[in-house]
């Protein structure tokens with residue numbers, strides 16, 4: 180990073196101003212490599228499968244699309260199949276992920292769920308929930324494969340079965356993320372996970388993101404400060420909080436630092452109208468670039 184260039188400055192002589200200056204210079208330059216049009220194309224492909232709740236054949240098609248795209252970036256696809264009991268009986272679900280190796284073994288996870296919520300009475304394709312974040316994660320994979328701004332290994336994880344089939348409970352929800360944590364426990368890899376950055380509903384035209392109280396405050400600080408620096412305080416609002424129940428909770432319960440970047444005020448949430456035309460390539464680009472540009476600082480924070 181750029182810090183070494185300035186190592187000859189005497190900190191005591193420079194005082195507070197100097198240390199502030201140094202901390203600014205230490206964070207690497209903003210990265211604006213995310214292509215919002217590519218993200219929109221991925222959402223289009225995902226929703227073209229129609230409703231794709233966990234356990235459905237169309238959800239397998241979506242998993243296949245994710246795998247094809249990951250492979251096309253020259254990355255290896257990992258899949259874990261599991262069979263949880265749900266209110267609709269025992270269903271097959273698949274977590275899909277890829278690994279971008281870093282200098283270090285320790286891992287920062289970037290994640291999204293890729294199932295759409297099951298509704299009996301209307302077709303729900305979930306363009307924003309969570310086509311938007313699945314698509315953005317694919318685009319981040321494309322960018323990060325050649326530009327990992329950290330020394331960490333990066334895992335990009337697509338969770339199946341985030342949505343509940345009936346009313347949201349601890350048992351009927353978060354099937355994929357709970358299984359992912361169990362899998363890591365079984366393999367002894369959970370201790371490698373340094374942080375999780377979760378994206379969910381990040382693409383609507385009226386995107387207004389609030390800090391989540393179930394997320395780690397330091398991660399909120401880094402992401403929201405970066406957004407402000409990049410001129411995106413119209414999306415990452417400076418005031419207001421939410422308390423999100425989402426795929427970050429199973430990781431938080433294990434003491435892993437987490438952040439959920441999620442718009443809980445999406446007006447078409449869980450409605451038939453959650454379709455591609457409600458999304459904004461510009462907003463998807465902004466969120467992607469903020470996350471991308473925050474990774475170096477998150478990694479440095481973890482290495483303190």
Ligand SMILES: [Zn+2]
Pocket residue numbers: 296308342449
């Ligand atoms: Zn949902």
